[in-house]
Amino acid sequence: MVTNFQSHYIPNTPAEQDDLLAAIGLRNIDELFADIPDGYRNPTLELPAPLSELEIQRELNELAARNRPLASGPSFLGAGSYHHFIPSIVKAIMTRGEFLTAYTPYQPEVSQGTLQVIFEFQTMISALYGMEVANAGMYDGATSVAEAVLMACRVTRRQQVIVADTVSPAYRQVIATYCQAQGITIDITPADQVTGAITEATAGIVAQYPNFYGSLEDLQALGEAAHADGALLVVSADPLAMGMLKPPGEFGADIVTGEGQPLGIPPSFGGPYLGLFSCKQQYIRQMPSRLVGRTTDTEGRTGYVLTLQTREQHIRRERATSNICTNEALYALASSIYLAAMGRNGLRQAAELCYHKAHYAAAEIGKLDGYSLPQSGAFFQEFVVSCPQPPAEVNRRLMERNILGGLDVSDRFDNGMLLCVTEMNTRAEIDALVSALSEIA
Amino acid sequence: MVTNFQSHYIPNTPAEQDDLLAAIGLRNIDELFADIPDGYRNPTLELPAPLSELEIQRELNELAARNRPLASGPSFLGAGSYHHFIPSIVKAIMTRGEFLTAYTPYQPEVSQGTLQVIFEFQTMISALYGMEVANAGMYDGATSVAEAVLMACRVTRRQQVIVADTVSPAYRQVIATYCQAQGITIDITPADQVTGAITEATAGIVAQYPNFYGSLEDLQALGEAAHADGALLVVSADPLAMGMLKPPGEFGADIVTGEGQPLGIPPSFGGPYLGLFSCKQQYIRQMPSRLVGRTTDTEGRTGYVLTLQTREQHIRRERATSNICTNEALYALASSIYLAAMGRNGLRQAAELCYHKAHYAAAEIGKLDGYSLPQSGAFFQEFVVSCPQPPAEVNRRLMERNILGGLDVSDRFDNGMLLCVTEMNTRAEIDALVSALSEIA
Amino acid sequence: MLNKGGNRDTTRMLMDRSVSGRVGVITPELDVPAAPPLDAAYLRDSLPLPEVSEPEVVQYFTSLSQLNFSIDTHFYPLGSCTMKYNPKVNDEVAFLPGFAGIHPQQPAEQSQGALELLYRLQEFLTEVTGMSATSLATLAGAHGELAGVLMMRAYHLARGDSGRTKMGIPDSAHGTNPASAAMAGFDVVTIPSDADGNTDLAALREIAGDDLAGVMITLPSTLGLFDSHILEVCQVVHECGGLVYGDGANMNALLGRAKLGELGFDVCHLNLHKTFSTPHGGGGPGAGPVCCGEILAPYLAAPVVERVVDPGNGAGEFTLSEPAESIGKISGFHGNFGVLVRAYTYIRTLGAAGLQSISGNAVLNANYIMHALKDIYALPYDRTCMHEVVFSADRQRERGVSGLEVAKRLLDYGFHAPTMYFPLIVHEALMIEPTESETKETLDAFIDALRAIDAEATTEPELVQHAPHSTPVSRLDEATAARRPVLRWEPAAAD
Amino acid sequence: MLNKGGNRDTTRMLMDRSVSGRVGVITPELDVPAAPPLDAAYLRDSLPLPEVSEPEVVQYFTSLSQLNFSIDTHFYPLGSCTMKYNPKVNDEVAFLPGFAGIHPQQPAEQSQGALELLYRLQEFLTEVTGMSATSLATLAGAHGELAGVLMMRAYHLARGDSGRTKMGIPDSAHGTNPASAAMAGFDVVTIPSDADGNTDLAALREIAGDDLAGVMITLPSTLGLFDSHILEVCQVVHECGGLVYGDGANMNALLGRAKLGELGFDVCHLNLHKTFSTPHGGGGPGAGPVCCGEILAPYLAAPVVERVVDPGNGAGEFTLSEPAESIGKISGFHGNFGVLVRAYTYIRTLGAAGLQSISGNAVLNANYIMHALKDIYALPYDRTCMHEVVFSADRQRERGVSGLEVAKRLLDYGFHAPTMYFPLIVHEALMIEPTESETKETLDAFIDALRAIDAEATTEPELVQHAPHSTPVSRLDEATAARRPVLRWEPAAAD
Numbered sequence A, B: 001m002v003t004n005f006q007s008h009y010i011p012n013t014p015a016e017q018d019d020l021l022a023a024i025g026l027r028n029i030d031e032l033f034a035d036i037p038d039g040y041r042n043p044t045l046e047l048p049a050p051l052s053e054l055e056i057q058r059e060l061n062e063l064a065a066r067n068r069p070l071a072s073g074p075s076f077l078g079a080g081s082y083h084h085f086i087p088s089i090v091k092a093i094m095t096r097g098e099f100l101t102a103y104t105p106y107q108p109e110v111s112q113g114t115l116q117v118i119f120e121f122q123t124m125i126s127a128l129y130g131m132e133v134a135n136a137g138m139y140d141g142a143t144s145v146a147e148a149v150l151m152a153c154r155v156t157r158r159q160q161v162i163v164a165d166t167v168s169p170a171y172r173q174v175i176a177t178y179c180q181a182q183g184i185t186i187d188i189t190p191a192d193q194v195t196g197a198i199t200e201a202t203a204g205i206v207a208q209y210p211n212f213y214g215s216l217e218d219l220q221a222l223g224e225a226a227h228a229d230g231a232l233l234v235v236s237a238d239p240l241a242m243g244m245l246k247p248p249g250e251f252g253a254d255i256v257t258g259e260g261q262p263l264g265i266p267p268s269f270g271g272p273y274l275g276l277f278s279c280k281q282q283y284i285r286q287m288p289s290r291l292v293g294r295t296t297d298t299e300g301r302t303g304y305v306l307t308l309q310t311r312e313q314h315i316r317r318e319r320a321t322s323n324i325c326t327n328e329a330l331y332a333l334a335s336s337i338y339l340a341a342m343g344r345n346g347l348r349q350a351a352e353l354c355y356h357k358a359h360y361a362a363a364e365i366g367k368l369d370g371y372s373l374p375q376s377g378a379f380f381q382e383f384v385v386s387c388p389q390p391p392a393e394v395n396r397r398l399m400e401r402n403i404l405g406g407l408d409v410s411d412r413f414d415n416g417m418l419l420c421v422t423e424m425n426t427r428a429e430i431d432a433l434v435s436a437l438s439e440i441a
Numbered sequence C, D: 001m002l003n004k005g006g007n008r009d010t011t012r013m014l015m016d017r018s019v020s021g022r023v024g025v026i027t028p029e030l031d032v033p034a035a036p037p038l039d040a041a042y043l044r045d046s047l048p049l050p051e052v053s054e055p056e057v058v059q060y061f062t063s064l065s066q067l068n069f070s071i072d073t074h075f076y077p078l079g080s081c082t083m084k085y086n087p088k089v090n091d092e093v094a095f096l097p098g099f100a101g102i103h104p105q106q107p108a109e110q111s112q113g114a115l116e117l118l119y120r121l122q123e124f125l126t127e128v129t130g131m132s133a134t135s136l137a138t139l140a141g142a143h144g145e146l147a148g149v150l151m152m153r154a155y156h157l158a159r160g161d162s163g164r165t166k167m168g169i170p171d172s173a174h175g176t177n178p179a180s181a182a183m184a185g186f187d188v189v190t191i192p193s194d195a196d197g198n199t200d201l202a203a204l205r206e207i208a209g210d211d212l213a214g215v216m217i218t219l220p221s222t223l224g225l226f227d228s229h230i231l232e233v234c235q236v237v238h239e240c241g242g243l244v245y246g247d248g249a250n251m252n253a254l255l256g257r258a259k260l261g262e263l264g265f266d267v268c269h270l271n272l273h274k275t276f277s278t279p280h281g282g283g284g285p286g287a288g289p290v291c292c293g294e295i296l297a298p299y300l301a302a303p304v305v306e307r308v309v310d311p312g313n314g315a316g317e318f319t320l321s322e323p324a325e326s327i328g329k330i331s332g333f334h335g336n337f338g339v340l341v342r343a344y345t346y347i348r349t350l351g352a353a354g355l356q357s358i359s360g361n362a363v364l365n366a367n368y369i370m371h372a373l374k375d376i377y378a379l380p381y382d383r384t385c386m387h388e389v390v391f392s393a394d395r396q397r398e399r400g401v402s403g404l405e406v407a408k409r410l411l412d413y414g415f416h417a418p419t420m421y422f423p424l425i426v427h428e429a430l431m432i433e434p435t436e437s438e439t440k441e442t443l444d445a446f447i448d449a450l451r452a453i454d455a456e457a458t459t460e461p462e463l464v465q466h467a468p469h470s471t472p473v474s475r476l477d478e479a480t481a482a483r484r485p486v487l488r489w490e491p492a493a494a495d
């Protein structure tokens, strides 16, 4: 027998519950659970006692206070999650109950809000990447590129994929996880040897743009080499960088994925983020997850519906193009609001700010004794610095000055630290970093 | 000639502006301002250069960081603005654009949301105060009681008002400001001498409940004495205390006002707050400001409208019952949500928590060497402590321990400090205060 | 008839939904020993508040909100109200714990950021109006008016000039002007407008005597016109020893185009909820700061923020203070701080060029509407308007359709109605204020709608007369509401 | 036709509104020397994004939102989706700068609060499911399934048991189950349900061999039934060397009523966006943590949070780690942290008694609906249901009205439709899940609506067949949408 607890989230009172029970001819709620075998029913649940909202607020504020937010001091950590400006309107709109507390638009007549937003999203993501179609239904950047690998294999009916070693280590691991049971071989190959490694068995090659270490790969060459052997070029591209960079679509990429977080989504300790996924029109029936299409209603009015659902798990089950059901729709909304607000000029300006500030920082750090920039060539907002000491130590000493340093990439570069500079970093912050580094040297 | 600035808040571009100008036969915007006399047109405006939203956020965050929020440590300051719990739903709902960006419901057909909320508000405020009618249109607690004084004079056609000296000093000052040009005499009278001071010339007497120093006045006696001479009893009452206190209406009060801030409104450095105003039915045509009434539409459906508008400035002009137009409607919404959520039981519990915690704190402080409680008698959540040192000094030393102490009331009580304890103060905080005070003694 | 989804059905009020035992908030357990109970004479017996759960509260209020028109959802050209876009960032910063969570009486050292913001805002508004000093303590436009006219009174009295009992107010003035003047003890004298909608100078001269405390002038006027005699108006009033009060509610037209102080005004208020875009909230909160010239500065309402400079190190500290001859405290604390934060943010976002662009576009948009409709709707004053245009529906009236009905019909077209029947001196007035934050497309759609309604007035007058047809409720019986007022829920009145 | 208010007219898409030169966000000026320009080969020529102002963005998206049904505005009894009230406090805390503003890779010392929260949540979910360990890295239910079946695979392989290629899945299962099994390389074998809606034990025994990796059982099943053979099911599978996966999407029925671990499940996922009330967001984000018993714990997806105790002072520190035999990393970072914060908050708010009250009321409400309607709507399995009830519209079908049409007609009554045509084994299925957070009044109104629609099926079948009639759009042409897909805005396609 379970004691009753009148929660503020459960309207019906014990008296009302008794009314309902009486209507169905039962005496107590426990009788509803008679199918649970004896001995297994009503186990004890060892959980802390419930808290009032006042106490909850206090507890969560205390937990939150033990983390250092990026905005609380100069921060130069990127590496897959970025500190970018988010206009206030994003949160103001996405927290509207009509968006927040709806679900997948299965009933299009009463879900045009969500559906039209997704159609906007598909439009803008296609535009950003220079691709013909984009979906709206991937979890994050990592799983998106993993799904792209699976799709490349489906499209080409080949089982071998080459992944450049400049792709995010996390992405490479997730690709491996997704492919482990599919008989797909993943070859992690130095970026400059990828074109040479392609064969007629290659389903696709995977590159990141800018790559994990900040540099810009030669997508043109990769695409030509891949296509020459009937393989697909899969690119994972930073969507914000698309504000200034030539999009992968213009280099002939077949599938372009990305992490949508830079587009109006807070870093939030790694999630929820948003997987971006776009491809050439000819492959749409092999695409994973959700697509929204435009159509008309019985009175000829324009409307939007989920479409090409026969690819999806609820129809195709084990032969679906992916198992995805719930995804990150709310963040497709967030990034749509973000892109709408930034617009053509704002996104370009934001990208340019990142570019110039990062180059200023790199140039200044490059001048410091003991520091060097091991990579040459074009980069966007991230770059590797070789430090005079182990990056962990450098970071520790930066944090003494309340500066969050970069990612330790000493596995690849001698005392390498991957730094990221965005439009959020003022010149004063960059100068503070440079002078702190000079003191640490 | 003014340079054009394309703000993100102004959609039309220079090209579109030119289209509009062409449509009306002008060449530039300056021509629209030809009526401004030469030499006065387009003055220079010395203002700092505009900021992007990113920079605005940074600047405002910096300014905000230089203030100490009540929640950042134990806080025992009340004295007219209180630290109470606000359920998250209040902000979630009141920031909805449909409420936030509407105006006074002049067009009832498209303002039923605001109107029905106000009707709920009037209902709940009447209930809280035990009064027959409440309006929704006063600025704050101080101006509300000042308007009540003016109304008492209108109702009685008398020009003398007695204000107990236990009424908030700020309220007394605002009453004086409002009455300065009306030929009304305000007598500030010791609370225990008010009944004796009433004459047939007295329009009304004003008491606060609990009074400014936390104690509970004998409203019964005040009401009887006032009514015996045809004067009105005006009470300014803390609405949250009404969760447990007998309401002024039950003591025969004629006009009951209050500061609505405790009902779900953040302290916000003193505003926006919410004036509460209620009275007996017989006086409604003398009430100031806005009232919403229930009625029906042409199809017999229930609906709500602004009513008894002939009292108001837009109709009655210089003979209106007050000059109020814009007031604090959004906070009437906030407090309606608050009261709906707290409900019968929650408000009582909140009031009881304040009561018990304050009494615990008072008892513990009363035991300390050097401290005493100069007031006897019943109190709610505030009480005066006589300190062994000047309150300013005690407060300074409390703040060294990150404790915000009470208001300095040494003008009235020897080294008196007015402390407030609410449901937000944990026992640990109270104990920390007590032990800090004992160290300071 | 179809019901509307259980809980979310807005026809049931909170008390109709109340069920004994439902809980909307859980409060913490008492963590101190219970005190002896309060004397029963002070304890209430019953607390007739509703008992509903949290989901019901959210669903009910959310559903109610959808019954409103608002700027975020509808074009809202309500004249004299400046229903412009309200930036979300302004709300966001106002909710920062360092602003929303601070106590008005905490020591100044604990609130330097807030005080500095107020100080800077005082400076900004002083600059925008061309005045010398500003008090932020007043909570709305009318409240600012009250403060301003009390200051005028105090000024005259301080000079022993106690015979100035009259306040001149144009016939076009907003109702708050005479109401405020009356609260300040003045007798209101109405100043007529001349044929062009300007102040009738001859009439003004007639009342300009030693019993005139001053005049309250709205600039641009509520006819949406810039008074082309404004310099003379100020001169006439000053010459008789009076003062000129400026109702700055319409300042959206003049930002960076003219400064009231330079034109000769002695004191004015601004409506931050209009010109400076803090949200109207269904009827407030607003803020009505008062700005004035040198001679009136000592009388400003308390408190004002001062910067006290340490002569040693030059560091400034901000404190609240009371002007020497202050009319006194006029509100509980220091003004509607949350609104002031928003206005500050707005000004910082726009700067001088942005403010000038606002007035330019606000005026341009109003003139565009004026030109597009004046062939159809009567225009009592055919001259360049400022931020709003006042039409008369006289020509529609001839076909049996009133201004009110035209306005109501606009609701069916998805537009909020203009202000109706104000200013009082224009017959069947329709006062349209588009603001700068609307697109050309919206203006065009609105113009089309008003043209279409005019056509309907000929072809289907009943359609217009009985509008609106597509709103949550139709025309409401206001007469009965006022005759037999039902002002709160009562068990018997439940449907 | 009436237009809908200019800017707020949702029929124009962003690109339709775009005007060259309009600006939605102002970016800061560059405050460092400009770098040499990027090699032109990397520079894009054009960026075909819209150009709109901030007010337009707010108004457009706000207006779009109003086209949706949602929990906050409508009863949403969508079966299998647990559309319960989503507490606002959960959102509020998730947005705290100390949560929303932290980087997933900042040093553990800079994120101890976040890690401790994750650690505690792992413990809570382990306890709720009666398992031994939990990984929070999976981003939705299906993602959890994938992780779980990969763990089963890894377990068998680690034991050299490589012939287990089959995964048994009931015919009533959600589509994600077979899709996930396929992604993990398994051949799906369908297990039929018996006449009572339980697993057909005989059929299960038939497939239980040494090629069976395991089964994926949803409990309660998607028929809304608690499988009364569940102990035997687990036993049969275990006896043949297989493992039992639990799809915990329906855990709202069982919170504190039964623990999957105790019943014999080896691994399961939970849908935090269902059972633990994080908002569904129009289709996500969710979170699908995986909980498992001792034997599968080494295979959990990385990372998990560990508490490392300093042996010196006993102080604990939280770190991310990778389980010994982990199937690997399955998402970019550490899971959908913002969702996890919400679920944590929910559990802390409710405690054990609260969770039990949820399941009790969820099941009670579903049974109440079942009893109130089963005389009218066919009930394929006439037994106590759990948190949802699956009817068949067969009897309405006889009168020419399909389940889909009944569902669409509910929209006119202001209710979201139930899940239709799922589970696949029920003809004309209507799957209704009321959840615990709805009032009796709402349930009654919904019951009345379904009874009324049944009556309409007799009296006015066309009314039902062509429903909905009162929604922003009517029935949409899905066939053409799929045949000639238009998946993005194109200039030519503009209306």
Ligand SMILES: Cc1ncc(COP(=O)(O)O)c(C=O)c1O
Pocket: B324, B325, B326, B327, C080, C081, C140, C141, C142, C143, C174, C176, C177, C218, C222, C247, C249, C250, C271, C286, C287, C288
């Ligand atoms: C011209 C004019 N003056 C004064 C006011 C009064 O301002 P408030 O409503 O803020 O009191 C208004 C407001 O409607 C107005 O339009």
Ligand SMILES: Cc1ncc(COP(=O)(O)O)c(C=O)c1O
Pocket: A324, A325, A326, A327, D080, D081, D140, D141, D142, D143, D174, D176, D177, D218, D222, D247, D249, D250, D271, D286, D287, D288
């Ligand atoms: C029974 C069942 N299993 C699995 C899932 C998949 O969960 P998700 O949508 O989070 O991937 C669902 C969700 O709809 C479900 O109802």
